[in-house]
Amino acid sequence: MSTDMNVVHELASRDYEWGFVTDIEEDRIPKGLSEDVIRLISAKKKEPEFMLEWRLNAYRYWASQEKADAEPKWANVQFPPINYQGITYYSAPKQKKQLTSLDELDPEILRTYEKLGIPLAEQKLLANVAVDAVFDSVSVATTFKAKLAEAGVIFCSFSEAVLKHPELVKKYLGSVVPHTDNFYAALNAAVFSDGSFVYVPKGVRCPMELSTYFRINAAETGQFERTLIVAEEGAYVSYLEGCTAPMRDENQLHAAVVELVALDNAQIRYSTVQNWYPGDKNGKGGIYNFVTKRGKCLGRNSKISWTQVETGSAITWKYPSCILQGDNSVGEFYSVALTNNYQQADTGTKMIHLGKNTKSTIVSKGISAGHGQNTYRGMVKIMKGATGARNYTQCDSLLIGDKCGAHTFPYIEVKNASARMEHEAATSKIGEDQLFYLQQRGLKTEDAVSMIVNGFCKQVFKELPMEFAVEAQKLLAVSLEGSVG
Amino acid sequence: MSLLEIRNLHVTVGENEILKGIDLTVNAGEVHSIMGPNGSGKSTLAQVLARRDAYHVTEGSILFEGKDLLEMKPEEAACEGLFLAFQYPVEIPGIGNTYFLRSALNAQRKHRGLDEMDAMDFLPLFREKLKLLEMDDKLMNRSLNEGFSGGEKKRNEILQMAVLEPKLAILDETDSGLDIDALRIVAAGVNSLRSPERAMVVVTHYQRLLNYIVPDFVHVLVDGRIVRSGGKDLALELEEKGYGWTEHDTRQPVGARA
Numbered sequence: 097m098s099t100d101m102n103v104v105h106e107l108a109s110r111d112y113e114w115g116f117v118t119d120i121e122e123d124r125i126p127k128g129l130s131e132d133v134i135r136l137i138s139a140k141k142k143e144p145e146f147m148l149e150w151r152l153n154a155y156r157y158w159a160s161q162e163k164a165d166a167e168p169k170w171a172n173v174q175f176p177p178i179n180y181q182g183i184t185y186y187s188a189p190k191q192k193k194q195l196t197s198l199d200e201l202d203p204e205i206l207r208t209y210e211k212l213g214i215p216l217a218e219q220k221l222l223a224n225v226a227v228d229a230v231f232d233s234v235s236v237a238t239t240f241k242a243k244l245a246e247a248g249v250i251f252c253s254f255s256e257a258v259l260k261h262p263e264l265v266k267k268y269l270g271s272v273v274p275h276t277d278n279f280y281a282a283l284n285a286a287v288f289s290d291g292s293f294v295y296v297p298k299g300v301r302c303p304m305e306l307s308t309y310f311r312i313n314a315a316e317t318g319q320f321e322r323t324l325i326v327a328e329e330g331a332y333v334s335y336l337e338g339c340t341a342p343m344r345d346e347n348q349l350h351a352a353v354v355e356l357v358a359l360d361n362a363q364i365r366y367s368t369v370q371n372w373y374p375g376d377k378n379g380k381g382g383i384y385n386f387v388t389k390r391g392k393c394l395g396r397n398s399k400i401s402w403t404q405v406e407t408g409s410a411i412t413w414k415y416p417s418c419i420l421q422g423d424n425s426v427g428e429f430y431s432v433a434l435t436n437n438y439q440q441a442d443t444g445t446k447m448i449h450l451g452k453n454t455k456s457t458i459v460s461k462g463i464s465a466g467h468g469q470n471t472y473r474g475m476v477k478i479m480k481g482a483t484g485a486r487n488y489t490q491c492d493s494l495l496i497g498d499k500c501g502a503h504t505f506p507y508i509e510v511k512n513a514s515a516r517m518e519h520e521a522a523t524s525k526i527g528e529d530q531l532f533y534l535q536q537r538g539l540k541t542e543d544a545v546s547m548i549v550n551g552f553c554k555q556v557f558k559e560l561p562m563e564f565a566v567e568a569q570k571l572l573a574v575s576l577e578g579s580v581g
Numbered sequence: 582m583s584l585l586e587i588r589n590l591h592v593t594v595g596e597n598e599i600l601k602g603i604d605l606t607v608n609a610g611e612v613h614s615i616m617g618p619n620g621s622g623k624s625t626l627a628q629v630l631a632r633r634d635a636y637h638v639t640e641g642s643i644l645f646e647g648k649d650l651l652e653m654k655p656e657e658a659a660c661e662g663l664f665l666a667f668q669y670p671v672e673i674p675g676i677g678n679t680y681f682l683r684s685a686l687n688a689q690r691k692h693r694g695l696d697e698m699d700a701m702d703f704l705p706l707f708r709e710k711l712k713l714l715e716m717d718d719k720l721m722n723r724s725l726n727e728g729f730s731g732g733e734k735k736r737n738e739i740l741q742m743a744v745l746e747p748k749l750a751i752l753d754e755t756d757s758g759l760d761i762d763a764l765r766i767v768a769a770g771v772n773s774l775r776s777p778e779r780a781m782v783v784v785t786h787y788q789r790l791l792n793y794i795v796p797d798f799v800h801v802l803v804d805g806r807i808v809r810s811g812g813k814d815l816a817l818e819l820e821e822k823g824y825g826w827t828e829h830d831t832r833q834p835v836g837a838r839a
């Protein structure tokens with residue numbers, strides 16, 4: 097074997113840059129899960145009765161599932177059983193009183209976000225991005241609220257939405273991902289602590305990018321946030337989430353739910369740059385990222401696009417999906433998933449075509465390095481009524497070294513003969529000849545690899561909002577650093 | 582000091598010895614041509630000089646400006662000013678030609694302690710070289726060599742060389758796959774880069790190219806050995822008599838003049 101390829105083999109990745117712990121006072125409840133814990137969480141959040149009922153309902157369902165040992169086991173990932181009684185389900189930074197401005201936020205938390213490159217002070221923000229910051233179980237700050245309110249856009253923490261816009265929450269919560277959907281969705285419905293809420297009224301084009309940064313800080317806690325985005329007729333919104341966590345030896349559970357609803361002619365773009373702590377070089381620690389994300393194109397001509405760049409987490413289990421219910425609606429899924437060292441990812445999408453002339457596009461790019469295992473799992477379902485439905489699927493895998501793996505499981509179910517389906521798939525290795533070519537022109541092995549990887553991901557990066565495309569490229573480079581040292 | 586000094590170079594690939602004791606000296610300002618039948622080891626020599634790893638040097642030495650070339654990584658050799666125009670340039674999807682070339686130039690400039698060039702500074706230089714090689718701008722918006730014809734790839738190699746301005750350029754069968762017009766353009770590009778500071782090693786199977794790029798020295802490589810060296814007339818003689826003619830001479834290889 098040549099040294100170039102040896103170089104490619106040694107996948108000792110650089111230290112995780114975001115792995116520090118913030119020292120703040122926490123308000124946390126005892127470990128474990130029971131009806132009492134659910135009541136406690138709900139009480140802490142001063143929730144109305146309907147929320148508590150909703151949670152308890154979900155909890156009872158989850159408990160029955162747990163008893164029946166119904167945790168999903170079909171994914172191509174391996175991990176020891178999770179002790180659900182060993183997790184703390186609510187932890188919040190202690191705040192003395194209700195905040196009225198950012199100046200009152202614990203400076204340690206502000207500093208944390210600045211260290212992460214996410215300044216919360218509005219004058220310092222990227223001109224056109226509003227940020228909601230979620231720290232452990234609660235939202236600590238949302239910027240540009242006033243400006244958004246002028247446009248009629250509601251962007252706030254989920255807790256605030258429950259209190260201030262209960263009719264909207266009641267109407268849409270669980271309408272896309274019911275608590276019976278799956279084990280982790282049920283768990284989330286029972287214990288979710290916060291998340292973001294977005295409502296864009298009829299005909300409004302949201303004047304700026306919205307984004308939420310999730311940060312797990314406390315030890316031995318899980319993070320269970322819930323995001324709900326509703327775009328009314330003709331509305332448009334682009335939303336981005338980012339996430340990081342400290343380096344810890346234990347595995348921490350993150351089980352989020354995201355629901356999107358697009359009415360007639362509405363469009364939602366949802367982008368994720370997922371950078372949870374992936375564990376160390378030997379596979380110790382890291383986040384279990386078991387997430388349910390689904391969008392419903394309820395209205396005619398509506399459109400939902402998922403774009404994700406998944407570089408973190410020890411295990412990723414995630415299938416952002418679209419239910420294409422309205423006629424002529426469009427679903428898109430663009431994904432880059434990178435696994436290095438001992439990371440495992442089982443990710444993909446579901447496109448369920450119900451309406452006429454519905455269209456879906458799937459572009460998945462999996463990169464495996466080190467001992468990383470990367471699985472694409474995708475389902476395209478064309479139902480009886482979906483006359484004229486079309487799907488295009490492209491799923492490509494790139495292998496770096498020969499200890500890693502790439503797997504693809506495309507499921508296709510067609511119940512209407514007029515459907516047109518196209519599927520392309522390719523697996524390639526970073527070629528020694530490609531590397532040598534770039535090196536011969538003067539590029540270092542690492543730069544050459546990251547150039548090839550970025551080239552491979554280009555189709556997906558161009559779907560991201562500009563600033564985040566740059567960030568995503570850097571993140572990939574860092575995640576691969578050392579893979580070629 | 583010579584720019585390049587190869588002494589008693591033996592190279593194996595897997596089990597096979599491909600180069601069996603090469604001696605070659607190249608000084609700044611010179612153009613050397615290496616000719617030989619298919620499979621004689623021309624590309625092997627070119628790739629070893631560019632520090633490709635699959636080839637194992639079992640004996641001998643190579644000095645580049647007095648430094649041990651065999652100690653250098655490919656990117657170091659490149660940054661020191663060694664350029665290889667590949668016989669088979671690879672395609673790399675998703676990497677823009679212009680972006681790639683600017684990154685390469687900046688990597689080399691950085692190595693030499695020069696400031697990096699931003700896109701604005703780079704563009705005029707790049708345009709000028711495109712014109713020199715009569716290449717279409719549009720081609721440059723595509724991915725690296727992707728969907729390029731054989732001739733376009735070869736032209737792109739010379740374009741890169743023109744931008745990177747190496748001290749030693751090794752051209753591996755740059756003429757193959759070129760029609761006569763393209764050949765003339767490529768040769769003009771190469772000739773414009775001839776200078777007293779720069780040397781070239783032009784590897785070719787046919788004499789044709791040497792009508793356009795006139796070498797100072799010609800070496801004939803047969804079965805891993807340089808069996809004959811001479812001036813530009815040697816190429817013509819070869820064309821006339823064929824490689825078979827040189828094989829009688831393998832006992833007494835003649836080195837290039839230093």
Ligand SMILES: Nc1ncnc2c1ncn2[C@@H]1O[C@H](COP(=O)(O)OP(=O)(O)O)[C@@H](O)[C@H]1O
Pocket residue numbers: 594595599617618619620621622623624625626635
């Ligand atoms: N990577 C390689 N693996 C195995 N054999 C090789 C490799 N490269 C070259 N060879 C062998 O070495 C000999 C010389 O090849 P090459 O240097 O390409 O010759 P030329 O360029 O003169 O046509 C041939 O017999 C070829 O098959």
Ligand SMILES: [Mg+2]
Pocket residue numbers: 623624625668753754
């Ligand atoms: Mg050859």
